[in-house]
Amino acid sequence: MKILLICENIPAPQLGGLGKHVVALGNALLAAGHDVSLMGRSDLPYADCAAEVGFNGPFIPGFGNPVKGWKEGPMGLFNPWKRPYFARQIAQAITAHAAGFDVLHYHGHHPMVAAYVPAGLPFIQTRHDQGSECITHMRFRGGDRCLALDPRVCGQCAHPSPGVVRSAVSAMAVRRYRDETAEAFAQHPVIFVSEFLRDAFVRAVPNADMRKSHVMHNFVDEGRVPRAQPAPGAPLRVQVVGRLDGAKGIVALAARLAPRLPEGWELHVYGDGPQREEMRQLCSDRIRWHGHAHHAEVLAGLTQSSAVVVPSLWEEAFGLVTLEGLRAGLPCYALARGGTPELVRYGAPGQLRLFDDLDALVDGLLAEPPVPLTALGGESADTELRLAELLDLYRRLPARSVHAGAA
Secondary structure (H helix, E strand, O other): EEEEEOOOOOOOOOOOOHHHHHHHHHHHHHHHHOOEEEEEEEOOOOOHHHHHHHHOOOEEEEEEOOOOOOHHHHHHOOOOHHHHHHHHHHHHHHOOOOOOOOOEEEOOOOHHHHHOOOOOOOEEEEEEEEOOOOOOOOEEEOOOEEEOHHHHHHEEEEEOOOHHHHOOOOHHHHHHHEEEEEEEHHHHOEEEEOHHHHHHHHHHOOOOOOOOOOOOOOOOOOOOOOOOOOOOOEEEEEEEEEOOOOOOOOHHOOOOOOOOOOOOOOEEEOOOOOOOOHHHOOOOOOOEEEEOOOOHHHHHHHOOOOOEOOOOOOOOOHHHHHHHHHHHHOOOOEEEEOHHHHHHHHHOOOOOOEEEOOOHHHHHHHOOOOOOOOOOOOOEEHHHHHHHHHHHHHHHOOOOOHHOOOO
């Protein structure tokens, strides 16, 4: 099959989790014998980021920065026309390059793109975050997860005291955003990476037509995930990976562990972000911050680890770090939020340890030294299994003969 993957997070000097997933998918499809191209942003030089991206096929610069401008920050509101404008731009770029492709697969932050892609094209999108109903994609406000459904509340994410006018304009933006997303989901197939993610959208938009929706968990190349085998006598190593911001909870975890980390334990943190200075201040001989690292380095760290901790305070849509930890045979500590509880199937009984809050997680981690499994348990989440599911969905898309002249 000839497949075009589209992602506005690529290229980037530091590739995030979404971009890494798209590249891993593209490379797996290439390895399986498919003809795969990747479309992304045109405002960054791909050659400068090619090593970080690591995609083995051709790149197509398709569109500019799909978030820049419109002065929402200074105005303190969400603009009802901004996101539809950028969604239309991305859709136009996809349509312009559609001829000859059997599949157009979008992974990004503008779910409404599908509302602007012609119905006859073989388009499908995957939703990786809560951006189907939340303009910030995070559902995280005031240092904790946001469970509000009323669009009038959403203005508080644009301004701490939005007032009547700002609240009304932001609510209008959220309503339009959700309405166009529902239209997009009714027009083209959509994959959610967890049952939680699909259910979250339906709670916010209960009348949406979800007949073209599917749930497909993310995958991991189990041949590349090393088995945890800490060296005898080495320090007990706990690994944490993620962006250093409030939603990920990594700095909050390190702050709680700093005065309590037992002798002979080490916390190893991989990632970068706006809380880097706070993280730097917490560093010691037992709290090591590695900064941004290539995926291979992160995976290599699992070999000497005894546990993985995912302290996310927001509701993770899926949690690839958790999945990798489970398939490496490590005990994984996380909050019982979002799509994380669905991952229990990929580990042995008791391997995924869930807690109500961060304090309980820290207590659970320190209750007794974690020990890696001697044998893997649970279901496989290997790339090959997911590709079979995905290719089955691809084959149900409109035939290329229908759209060959659409561009």
